[in-house]
Amino acid sequence: xxxxxxxxxxxxxxxxxxxxxxxxxxxxxxxxxxxxxxxxxxxxxxxxxxxxxxxxxxxxxxxxxxxxxxxxxxxxxxxxxxxxxxxxxxxxxxxxxxxxxxxxxxxxxxxxxxxxxxxxxxxxxxxxxxxxxxxxxxxxxxxxxxxxxxxxxxxxxxxxxxxxxxxxxxxxxxxxxxxxxxxxxxxxxxxxxxxxxxxxxxxxxxxxxxxxxxxxxxxxxxxxxxxxxxxxxxxxxxxxxxxxxxxxxxxxxxxxxxxxxxxxx
Numbered sequence: 001x002x003x004x005x006x007x008x009x010x011x012x013x014x015x016x017x018x019x020x021x022x023x024x025x026x027x028x029x030x031x032x033x034x035x036x037x038x039x040x041x042x043x044x045x046x047x048x049x050x051x052x053x054x055x056x057x058x059x060x061x062x063x064x065x066x067x068x069x070x071x072x073x074x075x076x077x078x079x080x081x082x083x084x085x086x087x088x089x090x091x092x093x094x095x096x097x098x099x100x101x102x103x104x105x106x107x108x109x110x111x112x113x114x115x116x117x118x119x120x121x122x123x124x125x126x127x128x129x130x131x132x133x134x135x136x137x138x139x140x141x142x143x144x145x146x147x148x149x150x151x152x153x154x155x156x157x158x159x160x161x162x163x164x165x166x167x168x169x170x171x172x173x174x175x176x177x178x179x180x181x182x183x184x185x186x187x188x189x190x191x192x193x194x195x196x197x198x199x200x201x202x203x204x205x206x207x208x209x210x211x212x213x214x215x216x217x218x219x220x221x222x223x224x225x226x227x228x229x230x231x232x233x234x235x236x237x238x239x240x241x242x243x244x245x246x247x248x249x250x251x252x253x254x255x256x257x258x259x260x261x262x263x264x265x
Contacts, residue, residue, distance in 0.1 A: 021059070021115055022058065022115075022117070023057070023059040023060065024194075025098065025193065026085065026101045026193065028058050029057065029058070030056070031056070033051050034050065034056070035051060046091050048073070050071050050072060050073050051074055052070070053071055056074060057103070059115050061115065062083070062113055063110075063114065064109070064111055065109070072085055074087070075090045082105070082106030083105050084103075085101050085104075088101075098194050104191050105178050105189070106178070112175055112176065112178075113175065113176040115173075117171065117172070118169070118172075119167050120169070121168055123164055123167075123197040124163070124168070124199055125165075126162045126197055128194060129159050130193070132191060133189060133190040134190065135160070135176040135190060136179050137174070137176055137177075138174075139164065139174055140173055144162040145162070178190050204263070211251075214251055215250075216246050217246065217247040217248075217249075217259055219245050224263055225262070225263060226240075226261065226262045226263075227245075228259065228261070229257055230257075230258045230259075231258070232258060240259075
């Protein structure tokens, strides 16, 4: 008679850990393998070179059409190819870098920046900062609608905000594509930085534009946002009655006006 022994039951748990997006601010670059160009001591020029894209742009893939980049410029300024990771040491840029690095794309016809990862479950919006030409954003092939706002001087950085609530908690392909604005833009050139997932509603953004005879005040946000005006930056502030974006008023050179936004509870 055979003795039957119970066999141990082994359960193998497959690793389903999240794969969060990385290097959204482009500050995780490893510059140890950058090949710097030789610059004679008599030439006053900043150091520049190129390196493996996996080191300079970890987490991201960069394409020109279907051709994938293997290397990337570092503080590079070749007139035929502006695509480069820029450091805070890069001179002459009007784009102030947050953190250590920002990305500049340009000089190619069909540039796109791609990464696959998990969007946070509480994410409602995606935001990025840019200068010169903007970037379209697609998630899993769906092009997202955006709002543009302006950050105050001296930054001169524009931010774009996208509603991504339908993708919250999903593993997705996120793609940034440089938009060529033609004669209205800056050629095929754009600076990108500070990609951020935002839970809930983002802070409203105020933009004031002076025209020949009018001043146009626009802002982002919903009906809970109230426009306030005052005669000085210290106030007192008063609610602008029945104001909605865009709010247009005639230019009066004899009267100085300041605007700000308030959020009603």
